[in-house]
Amino acid sequence: MPLKRLVQAAVAALAMFAVAPASAQQVLKVGSTPTGIPFTFLDTKTNQIQGVMVDLMTEIGKDAGFNVQIEPMPFSALIPSLTSSKIDIIAAAMFITAPRKEVIDFSDPIYTYGEGLIVPKSDTKAYASQDDLKGEVVGAQIGTAFVDALKKSGLFSDVKAYDTIPDILRDVNTGRLKAGFADYPILAYNLKQGGFPEARLVAGYKPVTVGSVGIGVRKGEAELLGKINASLSKLKANGTVDKILDKWGLKG
Known part of the structure; x- marks a missing residue:
């Protein structure tokens, strides 16, 4: 009997091992x-x-x-x-x-891209570079490469730092902000959704800060x-x- 119990215990242990899951991923x-x-x-x-x-x-x-x-x-x-x-x-x-x-x-x-420029749709001026906005108040997202580059350029009277890109879009859309800079693909995608009808992405603008994600x-x-x-x-x-x-x- 003791031997039988020992065998049964061994079989039970093996069975438990067999059904135990492999180490969790x-x-x-x-x-x-x-x-x-x-x-x-x-x-x-x-x-x-x-x-x-x-x-x-x-x-x-x-x-x-x-x-x-x-x-x-x-x-x-x-x-x-x-x-x-x-x-x-x-x-x-x-x-x-x-x-x-x-x-x-x-x-x-x-993926590689640069910053895009958004302005109110009522502003029809063709902005080819940041120089065209010299002395203006512009916006960019805090913590991004764009906001640091804009501040270092010395071109603008102020560079407002926003928590999110939709925050920038809202201020441009309502005319509270002259211009905003942010990731081109993110701006383009947001505008295609139609949530900011009074903002436009400037087609002829050439980005200064180009990088890879x-x-x-x-x-x-x-x-x-x-x-x-x-x-x-x-x-x-x-x-x-x-x-x-x-x-x-x-x-x-």
Whole structure:
């Protein structure tokens, strides 16, 4: 009997081992903004953050073997949240810049563009460069490469810093702001939705600050960065990145 019980116990232990799930897949917190459409934005129908970078991070996670948990936050909070380990990854419309690379590491470039210029529709002047707005009050989003460049230019009487791009669009739309600068694809997408009918994107304007969006990770996370870049390279090669960009109205 003792031997029988021993065998039964061994079989039971093996059975428990067999049905026990494999080690749970790693869940990484990804910081994204709710107002950066089409890169990242809050879909009010689902109450979920969606967009180019969310789709891309989901595909990268599938390929690299980790799950993604999207954490919505203001753009200016992304890097502080990453460096303080509140999140593990930044996936937003964030340019890879030298100052940022001193604080965090970036993946290979994903998409390249410059700033767009919006003015009230009643203002029909053709603005080709920032010089055409010398001495004016303009606006840009806090924490972006654009707001710093505008301030350093010394061209404007004031550069108002806004929390979100829709905030800039609203002030231009109502005529409270002479002109606003922000990510060209985000401005174009917002205006196509028809929510700011009294604002226009200046077609002939040539951007000054051109950069590439990348995925951000903490310094020292070489293994994670390597996985992200390996998966990103694979997704670029098999056409997945282009499909995601096309889905959201961006050219690959």
